[in-house]
Amino acid sequence: MDSTQLRQRFGRPLRLGIIGGGPGAWIGTMHWTAAELDDWWRVVAGVFSSDPARSRAAGPTLGIDAARSYGDVAEMLDREARRDDRIDAVAIMTPNDTHYAHAVRALDAGLDVIGDKPVSHDFAQACDLVERARRNRRLYAIAHGYSAYPMTRHARHLARSGALGALRLVQVEYIQSGLATRIEDGPQNNRLRWLFDPQRSGLALVMGAIGCHAQHLACATTGLNVTRVCADIGALLPGRKVIDYASALLELDGGVRGTFTVTQAAAGGENDIQLRVYGDKGMLDWSHRDASYLRVAFQGESMHVIGRGDPDLPAEVIAAGRTPRGHPEGLREAFANIYAEIAQERIARELGETIPELAYPRIEEGAHTMAFIEACLASQAQGAWVDVAKLPRA
Numbered sequence: 001m002d003s004t005q006l007r008q009r010f011g012r013p014l015r016l017g018i019i020g021g022g023p024g025a026w027i028g029t030m031h032w033t034a035a036e037l038d039d040w041w042r043v044v045a046g047v048f049s050s051d052p053a054r055s056r057a058a059g060p061t062l063g064i065d066a067a068r069s070y071g072d073v074a075e076m077l078d079r080e081a082r083r084d085d086r087i088d089a090v091a092i093m094t095p096n097d098t099h100y101a102h103a104v105r106a107l108d109a110g111l112d113v114i115g116d117k118p119v120s121h122d123f124a125q126a127c128d129l130v131e132r133a134r135r136n137r138r139l140y141a142i143a144h145g146y147s148a149y150p151m152t153r154h155a156r157h158l159a160r161s162g163a164l165g166a167l168r169l170v171q172v173e174y175i176q177s178g179l180a181t182r183i184e185d186g187p188q189n190n191r192l193r194w195l196f197d198p199q200r201s202g203l204a205l206v207m208g209a210i211g212c213h214a215q216h217l218a219c220a221t222t223g224l225n226v227t228r229v230c231a232d233i234g235a236l237l238p239g240r241k242v243i244d245y246a247s248a249l250l251e252l253d254g255g256v257r258g259t260f261t262v263t264q265a266a267a268g269g270e271n272d273i274q275l276r277v278y279g280d281k282g283m284l285d286w287s288h289r290d291a292s293y294l295r296v297a298f299q300g301e302s303m304h305v306i307g308r309g310d311p312d313l314p315a316e317v318i319a320a321g322r323t324p325r326g327h328p329e330g331l332r333e334a335f336a337n338i339y340a341e342i343a344q345e346r347i348a349r350e351l352g353e354t355i356p357e358l359a360y361p362r363i364e365e366g367a368h369t370m371a372f373i374e375a376c377l378a379s380q381a382q383g384a385w386v387d388v389a390k391l392p393r394a
């Protein structure tokens with residue numbers, strides 16, 4: 001059964017409760033508009049602030065019925081459970097320190113989750129989320145948008161199908177400039193307050209912010225996990241107390257080698273994500289600055305460019321795009337691909353249909369990211385290569 005038939009048979013959009021994404025929040029609008037972009041979801045309820053009065057007041061300003069604009073997550077889950085038109089899932093887009101607790105409540109209430117990264121404070125919590133999702137038979141997608149662009153999906157297809165030959169080397173970087181000046185010394189807003197508080201932003205600021213995306217993109221593309229790291233972690237800006245730089249040598253499954261560099265403190269950097277994967281037959285090269293194209297080269301041949309909209313792409317790559325070639329698509333559409341895929345899996349389950357496995361990022365991948373972050377920090381502390389912890393088997 002294809003996605004159109006699934007949608008028609010199910011007969012309605014899935015209903016989503018938002019946690020976070022109040023007025024002025026950065027990523028909230030992205031989630032909300034992406035969820036609704038293809039009509040798989042309708043945002044019908046939410047908790048929009050840690051302050052109950054502010055949360056209740058914010059909902060109607062965002063177009064949510066006052067009766068479904070709740071004061072906190074416990075109230076939303078309790079009141080929604082009593083409705084015939086109750087929410088089917090929650091989307092979590094709050095500060096990092098709250099992700100785990102919100103996800104636990106939602107999974108235990110029998111809801112699917114679309115959660116932002118990092119999924120938890122540490123690997124132990126992430127393993128607990130994996131276990132709860134499995135026990136409750138719930139779906140859990142993570143908003144790693146970069147892995148859901150049509151051309152990163154094609155990179156995934158090429159790397160995993162053997163088209164590049166046996167994989168040898170993976171190079172990934174994410175270079176940003178948001179912390180290139182000492183904004184911690186300037187006026188603070190709510191967002192900066194939680195970001196610069198390590199209790200709230202997590203084990204390493206740059207890893208929770210962008211390092212997780214870079215590591216995930218490398219692993220999701222190749223289908224390989226990181227097994228060992230040798231890391232250099234710290235701050236590029238003198239005197240800074242939070243971590244704004246991380247670099248690591250990687251060893252991935254099967255002994256594949258890799259390099260990883262992320263920073264938010266590189267003046268002029270503009271969400272510059274770059275991925276190169278080398279096999280023994282050829283290589284691919286994807287850059288976020290030119291996201292609709294993928295460069296591929298085989299040994300002894302010139303590089304050629306593959307573009308979103310090329311007619312001979314695999315069906316799942318074509319399905320990840322929406323407009324004819326030359327019309328820019330971006331992060332919102334990539335987020336929408338994640339929302340569309342988890343919706344299809346959810347609906348197929350409800351209808352008792354079997355569909356091919358979809359590529360959206362799952363909680364197991366989020367747990368691997370937490371193990372990777374912990375290993376990088378341990379490597380920095382010990383000045384040595386450190387093994388990345390493995391997820392317990394299902």
Ligand SMILES: NC(=O)c1ccc[n+]([C@@H]2O[C@H](COP(=O)([O-])OP(=O)(O)OC[C@H]3O[C@@H](n4cnc5c(N)ncnc54)[C@H](O)[C@@H]3O)[C@@H](O)[C@H]2O)c1
Nearest residue numbers: 020021022025026027047048049050093094096116143191
């Ligand atoms: N996937 C991505 O590409 C991406 C990009 C940016 C941010 N993020 C992640 O999204 C999350 C939010 O980041 P942001 O930059 O939008 O932050 P933000 O501070 O701009 O927004 C956070 C929102 O959450 C609300 N909030 C705080 N505590 C809450 C609670 N307990 N219950 C309900 N609402 C609460 C705040 O009122 C605010 O509306 C972070 O975890 C961040 O890592 C992901």
